[in-house]
Amino acid sequence: MDDPLIAILKYVPPKVSLAASAFLRSTRERSAYVSELRLRAGAPMSITFCGRNICLFDGKPVICTESELMETLQRLCEDSVHTYSETVREGYLTAANGYRVGICGRAGMQGEAVRSVYGVTSLCIRIPHAVRGVCDRLLPYLLDGGGPQSALLYAAPHVGKTTLIRDLAITLSSTPKAHRAAIVDTRGELAVQGAFASCLADVLYGYPRGKGIEIATRTLSPEVIFCDEIGSVDEANDILAAQNSGVPLIATAHAGSVSALLRRPGLRRLYDAGVFRYYIGVSRAEGGSRFSFAILDTECGEEIAV
Amino acid sequence: MRLLGALLCFFVSTCLGLSAGGRERARTEECVAFLSLFSHVQNQISYFSAPTKVIYRGIENGTLARIGFLDALCAHENDDIYFDVWSSALDSCEDKLHLTAEQMATVRAFGSCIGKTNGELQLRQMEYYANTMATETERQRSEMQKNIKVYRTLGFAAGAAMLLLVL
Numbered sequence: 001m002d003d004p005l006i007a008i009l010k011y012v013p014p015k016v017s018l019a020a021s022a023f024l025r026s027t028r029e030r031s032a033y034v035s036e037l038r039l040r041a042g043a044p045m046s047i048t049f050c051g052r053n054i055c056l057f058d059g060k061p062v063i064c065t066e067s068e069l070m071e072t073l074q075r076l077c078e079d080s081v082h083t084y085s086e087t088v089r090e091g092y093l094t095a096a097n098g099y100r101v102g103i104c105g106r107a108g109m110q111g112e113a114v115r116s117v118y119g120v121t122s123l124c125i126r127i128p129h130a131v132r133g134v135c136d137r138l139l140p141y142l143l144d145g146g147g148p149q150s151a152l153l154y155a156a157p158h159v160g161k162t163t164l165i166r167d168l169a170i171t172l173s174s175t176p177k178a179h180r181a182a183i184v185d186t187r188g189e190l191a192v193q194g195a196f197a198s199c200l201a202d203v204l205y206g207y208p209r210g211k212g213i214e215i216a217t218r219t220l221s222p223e224v225i226f227c228d229e230i231g232s233v234d235e236a237n238d239i240l241a242a243q244n245s246g247v248p249l250i251a252t253a254h255a256g257s258v259s260a261l262l263r264r265p266g267l268r269r270l271y272d273a274g275v276f277r278y279y280i281g282v283s284r285a286e287g288g289s290r291f292s293f294a295i296l297d298t299e300c301g302e303e304i305a306v
Numbered sequence: 307m308r309l310l311g312a313l314l315c316f317f318v319s320t321c322l323g324l325s326a327g328g329r330e331r332a333r334t335e336e337c338v339a340f341l342s343l344f345s346h347v348q349n350q351i352s353y354f355s356a357p358t359k360v361i362y363r364g365i366e367n368g369t370l371a372r373i374g375f376l377d378a379l380c381a382h383e384n385d386d387i388y389f390d391v392w393s394s395a396l397d398s399c400e401d402k403l404h405l406t407a408e409q410m411a412t413v414r415a416f417g418s419c420i421g422k423t424n425g426e427l428q429l430r431q432m433e434y435y436a437n438t439m440a441t442e443t444e445r446q447r448s449e450m451q452k453n454i455k456v457y458r459t460l461g462f463a464a465g466a467a468m469l470l471l472v473l
Contacts (some may be wrong), residue, residue: 081423083355
């Protein structure tokens with residue numbers, strides 16, 4: 001697989017590509033530390049490098065126009081914006097190779113619902129990194145008792161939850177552990193191209209989380225289910241309905257702390273129902289690549305820092 | 307010798323008249339083919355929201371296949387960046403098409419809508435160009451009837467005149 005940052009530069013306007021390439025050269029090609037490219041209409045573009053937001057210059061700040069952003073979006077959609085309308089309305093797009101693009105624009109409303117998004121004003125392109133080995137310190141806990149245990153990984157946005165759960169899914173579904181894993185990849189971010197090529201993983205692409213978990217439990221007889229970014233009450237209800245089977249679920253959610261997590265009604269329901277054994281807070285020092293974990297074991301009420 | 311020359315002039319002139327009629331017929335066939343292609347694309351977008359690549363792969367049309375337009379549409383499937391394939395396909399077989407400048411502009415404009423916006427807006431723009439093409443096709447059909455007769459008569463008459471003059 002190509003370097004994901006280099007690959008994405010083919011889609012963006014040439015001036016952005018030139019400025020980003022020059023920046024990369026200045027950092028001695030450390031593209032693995034770039035987590036995001038953010039293009040804005042009529043405002044400077046920025047790159048997130050080692051957790052810091054840096055505006056790029058090409059003599060002067062690199063500023064895109066609205067039509068350049070629209071064209072970038074069309075390229076990312078492979079000239080099929082209509083196919084992605086549903087997720088564009090939700091404010092994001094998952095392009096080929098697992099790039100997730102956050103989309104800002106003007107909403108065309110129909111009653112309470114967003115009918116369409118036009119006049120794109122910002123594109124936030126997140127660079128996926130298939131980093132291996134970041135979950136190793138969690139494995140003794142998640143495999144406590146022989147088989148995988150259910151866990152919810154929580155962190156503020158942009159800490160690396162998706163990278164972590166992807167690594168967990170790969171590790172648990174490949175030898176020597178090799179558990180049958182079902183991956184509910186609603187947004188197409190987990191199973192980036194080739195990531196699960198040598199794993200015992202079955203991927204449900206694009207399914208709603210609850211429905212995906214239900215189908216996985218009913219038809220795939222998995223030993224563990226992975227799911228990214230749960231949170232809403234509806235999802236919680238669906239998960240509760242599907243979780244009676246006892247198949248452990250490993251999922252992620254946005255939250256800065258357990259108390260913040262429990263303020264979200266959907267996650268509160270899952271907590272009260274005892275769906276997850278472990279609640280794992282994920283953090284990373286600014287600019288650092290090493291994760292720290294705060295693990296709450298609900299069975300014994302202990303909190304451990306790893 | 308003179309008779310042979312006169313007959314040759316007559317034959318060439320009549321053939322020119324007939325071939326001009328053939329061009330009119332080919333132009334009409336192309337208009338009809340593009341019109342049916344437009345409706346295929348509209349259906350694929352409105353019912354299935356199918357990706358552009360898949361839409362292009364599913365097109366079957368003898369006239370457009372003969373011109374090489376369908377092959378050109380599918381030739382870019384594995385490109386790193388898949389963008390504006392319609393217009394590059396049109397460019398690549400422009401010399402084999404018999405469409406007028408106006409018809410060509412309509413075909414190009416229709417293609418420029420594909421995949422560029424959400425389905426609803428796209429279909430509205432496509433509807434406009436499909437209607438324009440339908441009108442063009444109707445006009446082309448009646449032009450063809452009239453022009454074929456005119457070219458054939460002109461070719462024959464000019465040939466006959468030359469035949470008489472040479473003789």
